[in-house]
Amino acid sequence: MRVCLTCSRDGAIHSCCGKGHAGYAPSGSDIVCAAATVLLRTALQVLTEEYRSLIMVNAPEPGTLEFLVKDGIDDKSRLIYAADFLRAGFESLQNEFPKHIVFTEIIAE
Numbered sequence: 394m395r396v397c398l399t400c401s402r403d404g405a406i407h408s409c410c411g412k413g414h415a416g417y418a419p420s421g422s423d424i425v426c427a428a429a430t431v432l433l434r435t436a437l438q439v440l441t442e443e444y445r446s447l448i449m450v451n452a453p454e455p456g457t458l459e460f461l462v463k464d465g466i467d468d469k470s471r472l473i474y475a476a477d478f479l480r481a482g483f484e485s486l487q488n489e490f491p492k493h494i495v496f497t498e499i500i501a502e
Contacts, residue, residue, distance in 0.1 A: 405472035410459035
């Protein structure tokens with residue numbers, strides 16, 4: 394599974410995308426995929442509840458979830474925390490299951 398987190402220089406999340414299957418175990422019983430899905434869905438749910446129309450979500454096929462935070466949010470504290478949450482979670486997963494999770498972070502200009 395590949396996960397890419399994009400943040401602004403101030404640490405606020407701009408977007409996140411998770412694609413693919415971790416391949417740790419068969420689909421439906423893969424604990425690595427389950428953990429990654431929980432991280433992505435929890436961050437997305439919290440951001441959507443807070444910012445509603447400023448979050449764009451795309452899930453074009455099974456195994457793909459991506460979301461983008463639109464401009465226009467003044468208080469970025471939740472966006473920074475969401476980025477910290479995702480970074481810590483995916484770095485931990487990648488450290489424990491390096492053959493199954495590839496995590497990258499991009500700092501946008």
